[in-house]
Amino acid sequence: MQLYDCDYAPSPRRVRMFMAEKSLTADKIQIDLGKGEQFSDWYRDINPRCMVPALKLPNGLVICEVTPIWTYLEALQPEPPLLGTTAEEKAVIAMWERRMDLDGYIPAAEALRNAASAFAGHAVAGPHDYDQIPELAARGRARVQNFYADLNARLAESAYVAGAAFSAADITAIVTVQFAVNAVEIAVPDRLTALLRWHETISARPSIFA
Amino acid sequence: MQLYDCDYAPSPRRVRMFMAEKSLTADKIQIDLGKGEQFSDWYRDINPRCMVPALKLPNGLVICEVTPIWTYLEALQPEPPLLGTTAEEKAVIAMWERRMDLDGYIPAAEALRNAASAFAGHAVAGPHDYDQIPELAARGRARVQNFYADLNARLAESAYVAGAAFSAADITAIVTVQFAVNAVEIAVPDRLTALLRWHETISARPSIFA
Numbered sequence: 001m002q003l004y005d006c007d008y009a010p011s012p013r014r015v016r017m018f019m020a021e022k023s024l025t026a027d028k029i030q031i032d033l034g035k036g037e038q039f040s041d042w043y044r045d046i047n048p049r050c051m052v053p054a055l056k057l058p059n060g061l062v063i064c065e066v067t068p069i070w071t072y073l074e075a076l077q078p079e080p081p082l083l084g085t086t087a088e089e090k091a092v093i094a095m096w097e098r099r100m101d102l103d104g105y106i107p108a109a110e111a112l113r114n115a116a117s118a119f120a121g122h123a124v125a126g127p128h129d130y131d132q133i134p135e136l137a138a139r140g141r142a143r144v145q146n147f148y149a150d151l152n153a154r155l156a157e158s159a160y161v162a163g164a165a166f167s168a169a170d171i172t173a174i175v176t177v178q179f180a181v182n183a184v185e186i187a188v189p190d191r192l193t194a195l196l197r198w199h200e201t202i203s204a205r206p207s208i209f210a
Numbered sequence: 211m212q213l214y215d216c217d218y219a220p221s222p223r224r225v226r227m228f229m230a231e232k233s234l235t236a237d238k239i240q241i242d243l244g245k246g247e248q249f250s251d252w253y254r255d256i257n258p259r260c261m262v263p264a265l266k267l268p269n270g271l272v273i274c275e276v277t278p279i280w281t282y283l284e285a286l287q288p289e290p291p292l293l294g295t296t297a298e299e300k301a302v303i304a305m306w307e308r309r310m311d312l313d314g315y316i317p318a319a320e321a322l323r324n325a326a327s328a329f330a331g332h333a334v335a336g337p338h339d340y341d342q343i344p345e346l347a348a349r350g351r352a353r354v355q356n357f358y359a360d361l362n363a364r365l366a367e368s369a370y371v372a373g374a375a376f377s378a379a380d381i382t383a384i385v386t387v388q389f390a391v392n393a394v395e396i397a398v399p400d401r402l403t404a405l406l407r408w409h410e411t412i413s414a415r416p417s418i419f420a
Contacts, residue, residue, distance in 0.1 A: 048360075049309065061298055068304035075297030087285030088271055094278035099259065103336070124349075126313070128356045133345045139334075146338045150258075 001026040004046060004054040006033050010105070010179040012053035013210065014066045015073075017171045020207035022077045026055070034118065039127070050127045067097070070168055082168045096162040096169035104147040104176040111140030111184050144180050151177075152192035160198070166205075174202045211236040214256060214264040216243050220315070220389040222263035223420065224276045225283075227381045230417035232287045236265070244328065249337070260337045277307070280378055292378045306372040306379035314357040314386040321350030321394050354390050361387075362402035370408070376415075384412045 003019075003026040005012045019026065031037045031052050038050040047054045047064045054064045055072065063069050074083045084090035113119040114137035123132040151173060154161065161169040177199060180186045188195060202208065213229075213236040215222045229236065241247045241262050248260040257264045257274045264274045265282065273279050284293045294300035323329040324347035333342040361383060364371065371379040387409060390396045398405060412418065 049313075057298070061302070063298075063301045063305055065305050065308045068301040068308065071304050072297050072301040075300070087282050088267070088273075090285070091273045091278040091282040092271070094281050095273055095275050098275045098278065103259075124353070128353070130349055130352065133343060133349065135343045136346055139340055139343065142340065143334070143338070 001058065002056040003028050004031050004043070004052050004056070005029060006031050006052045009033055009052060010109075010175050010183070011051070011066055014171050014175050015053045015055070015069050016210035017175065017207045018070050018073060018082060018168060020210035021080065021082060021166075021171075021205075022073065024073060024077050044127070048127065049125075051125055066172075082166075082171070084167065093162040093167045093169050096167075097172050100151075100161065100169055100172040100176055103150065104144065104180070105172060107140040107143035107147065108176055108180040108184050108186075109140075111137050111144060111180075111186070113137075114140065141184070141186060144184065144186050147180075148177075148186075148188055148192055148195060152195040155198045156194035166202075170198075170202055171207075174199070174208070211268065212266040213238050214241050214253070214262050214266070215239060216241050216262045219243055219262060220319075220385050220393070221261070221276055224381050224385050225263045225265070225279050226420035227385070227417045228280050228283060228292060228378060230420035231290065231292060231376075231381075231415075232283065234283060234287050254337070258337065259335075261335055276382075292376075292381070294372075294377065303372040303377045303379050306377075307382050310361075310371065310379055310382040310386055313360065314354065314390070315382060317350040317353035317357065318386055318390040318394050318396075319350075321347050321354060321390075321396070323347075324350065351394070351396060354394065354396050357390075358387075358396075358398055358402055358405060362405040365408045366404040376412075380408075380412055381417075384409065384418070 003015065005016070005028045007030060031043060033052070037043060038052065044050060046056070046062055049064060051064065053066060053069060054062055055069045056062050063072055070083060074081070084093045113123050114132045114134065120132060121129050124130045160166050161173050177188065181188060213225065215238045217240060241253060243262070247253060248262065254260060256266070256272055259274060261274065263276065263279060264272055265279045266272050273282055280293060284291070294303045323333050324342045324344065330342060331339050334340045370376050371383050387398065391398060
């Protein structure tokens with residue numbers, strides 16, 4: 001397998017963590033997003049949406065987007081399960097994962113892409129050009145604050161995001177929190193003790209370095 | 211099963227079409243989004259994100275969000291498969307479904323929610339209040355135009371969105387197109403003949419009335 005990757009980007013990190021948890025490996029091909037390599041003709045043939053991650057299978061099939069890649073990898077290597085085993089578990093983990101993505105990851109990305117000069121003219125990831133909207137960057141920051149508070153409330157009643165066990169929902173959550181803290185520079189308030197306790201627990205897993 | 215639904219909202223329609231394709235039924239409980247019933251205390255206990263659809267199982271478990279509900283229903287009633295049967299099919303359908311959602315559905319919703327007076331102060335679905343951003347409504351409209359063109363290019367080379375067979379990706383796509391046309395008032399240009407041919411094919415399925 002070949003993973004089209006970018007060391008410093010948060011989306012492919014979700015795949016790298018997932019693979020590390022399952023001891024899966026792939027040849028990693030770095031796409032330098034900062035230099036615009038995702039817009040090259042050869043990469044458009046891999047992923048017309050001009051994004052990483054993308055996973056190329058030995059038979060040539062290319063799977064793009066984080067959650068579809070996870071779906072494939074979970075079937076390839078079911079242990080340890082990160083997407084659930086029963087139908088109910090799968091649905092609950094998918095629900096929490098999506099909440100982390102829609103309420104955390106996407107607003108954090110909006111906050112960064114609509115403010116940082118590196119994204120001028122490219123405020124939306126993908127092949128189409130859109131101008132930045134400063135008000136959307138501000139709204140993204142406000143939404144990340146609400147995301148932190150909501151995640152803290154969840155983690156005050158649940159050891160992990162989707163329940164008693166570590167799952168893919170924790171991967172999206174931790175990558176989102178670290179992206180928001182480090183790249184978007186929105187600190188987690190000290191009062192959110194449940195979130196901070198969970199952050200410490202997840203940070204002790206070897207996959208955090210993937 | 212109980213489906214928390216809203217007749218005139220596009221998200222629960224994706225679940226209703228999915229159920230119709232599988233001849234599954236549920237008791238439908240209407241949540242009047244226009245009257246703000248999703249913000250009531252009793253509904254917050256069902257879904258703290260204050261959105262429909264939500265599916266309540268006989269054992270009391272509540273599953274929220276379209277794709278997790280689909281995951282559960284596909285396990286409950288595998289035939290006809292709408293999410294794929296092999297690991298590769300599942301990944302490819304999930305990839306195309308997500309593209310329809312991120313590039314079509316979300317921008318169409320942004321276009322509506324950041325412009326229509328009914329959503330003033332509630333520009334983002336969910337429990338938190340955010341002001342409308344007129345520039346985001348305009349950008350959403352531009353993105354829907356690009357979505358139409360990209361979908362047309364895909365359907366010029368593929369009978370259905372994810373390949374040779376009808377799948378859940380077609381459900382998200384047709385609900386998005388009809389939502390964008392009818393609610394956001396962005397017509398599909400006549401030149402997009404592949405999209406229009408596909409629209410006619412999908413519109414002949416009984417599930418379109420779900």
